[in-house]
Amino acid sequence: MSTQASATAVEEIHILWTSEGMSCDGDTVSVTAASLPSIEDVVLSAVPGIPKVHLHNKVLAYETGEDFLRPFFQAANGELGAPFIFVVEGSIPNENIHSDPDGFWTAMGNDPETGKPKTLNRWIDELAPKAWAVVAIGTCAAYGGIHAMAGNPTGCMGLVDYLGEDFRSAGGLPVINVPGCPVQPDNFMETLLWVLHQAAGLAPTIPLDDQLRPQWLFGKTVHEGCDRAAYYEQADFARDYNSPKCQVKIGCWGPVVNCNVTKRGWMDGVGGCPNVGGVCIGCTMPGFPDKFMPFMDEPPGGSLSSALLSVYGPFVRTMRSITNKTVNTEPKWRHPGEKLTTGYQPRYPRA
Numbered sequence: 125m126s127t128q129a130s131a132t133a134v135e136e137i138h139i140l141w142t143s144e145g146m147s148c149d150g151d152t153v154s155v156t157a158a159s160l161p162s163i164e165d166v167v168l169s170a171v172p173g174i175p176k177v178h179l180h181n182k183v184l185a186y187e188t189g190e191d192f193l194r195p196f197f198q199a200a201n202g203e204l205g206a207p208f209i210f211v212v213e214g215s216i217p218n219e220n221i222h223s224d225p226d227g228f229w230t231a232m233g234n235d236p237e238t239g240k241p242k243t244l245n246r247w248i249d250e251l252a253p254k255a256w257a258v259v260a261i262g263t264c265a266a267y268g269g270i271h272a273m274a275g276n277p278t279g280c281m282g283l284v285d286y287l288g289e290d291f292r293s294a295g296g297l298p299v300i301n302v303p304g305c306p307v308q309p310d311n312f313m314e315t316l317l318w319v320l321h322q323a324a325g326l327a328p329t330i331p332l333d334d335q336l337r338p339q340w341l342f343g344k345t346v347h348e349g350c351d352r353a354a355y356y357e358q359a360d361f362a363r364d365y366n367s368p369k370c371q372v373k374i375g376c377w378g379p380v381v382n383c384n385v386t387k388r389g390w391m392d393g394v395g396g397c398p399n400v401g402g403v404c405i406g407c408t409m410p411g412f413p414d415k416f417m418p419f420m421d422e423p424p425g426g427s428l429s430s431a432l433l434s435v436y437g438p439f440v441r442t443m444r445s446i447t448n449k450t451v452n453t454e455p456k457w458r459h460p461g462e463k464l465t466t467g468y469q470p471r472y473p474r475a
């Protein structure tokens with residue numbers, strides 16, 4: 125996806141990060157484990173080329189109460205004095221469906237004019253159009269996630285559902301979705317780093333796919349990077365969670381889910397759901413969780429695909445085992461006998 129962004133280089137930028145959506149704060153907690161780069165490296169300007177960053181996140185902030193909220197109010201009033209990136213964590217509830225006109229689903233701080241809680245929706249209405257970039261962190265903010273599943277009473281939705289597909293930030297960008305439940309920490313920090321370099325005029329427009337995810341992070345499936353993928357090809361399936369083999373039969377959705385966790389791991393390259401015995405339940409996908417339930421059951425089509433593999437897979441596995449046995453033996457000429465049996469033929473034989 126190509127979008128023309130502002131060509132003016134930014135030297136200083138704020139990150140206004142709210143997790144007042146319907147959220148467990150899991151994405152904030154996850155990002156504290158990032159290392160490529162770490163949040164500390166970004167805030168301390170240890171990464172070359174990026175603008176000076178001022179981070180405002182309630183979990184990571186020293187300030188509390190009105191002191192913490194001050195930059196949010198300044199940004200809403202156009203008084204912040206520098207561009208800002210608006211990071212939204214958590215699902216966006218529908219504040220138009222209350223039976224009580226004074227009710228609300230979620231809020232952050234109080235409106236100074238009314239003294240009543242200021243809803244997340246109002247913050248989004250005021251901050252998103254003014255932000256240089258808007259980033260939805262985690263599947264809840266990106267697509268609605270757990271809180272938006274069928275039967276929920278809040279009418280929750282993702283940020284693009286709320287703002288509309290035609291939304292563009294002050295920097296000319298659509299909402300940037302970095303899904304995950306929670307988000308893979310380095311996926312978010314790498315995306316943020318691209319946006320910061322773009323704001324500094326040192327990177328092209330961030331490439332996004334049709335679901336507004338960074339293409340280079342979500343362009344492949346879990347299966348394509350999975351350590352267990354070869355077992356699938358050979359129709360060699362796990363029957364319980366103690367097996368190192370392909371887990372499609374016990375509920376893994378990896379072949380159809382866009383996610384790089386099997387390649388990247390979770391922390392410092394270690395972990396990632398199928399890598400450590402967990403099935404993929406599709407948590408990075410727009411259809412999560414409804415289209416992936418019930419969890420732990422064989423996915424639709426799993427029986428058909430495994431049936432098609434039932435002839436091809438065992439045949440390939442047998443042929444490979446024969447070849448493996450052949451190449452797993454040393455050549456016969458490697459011996460301490462009295463005769464040279466390597467087939468060596470001297471070019472100039474001795475008389």
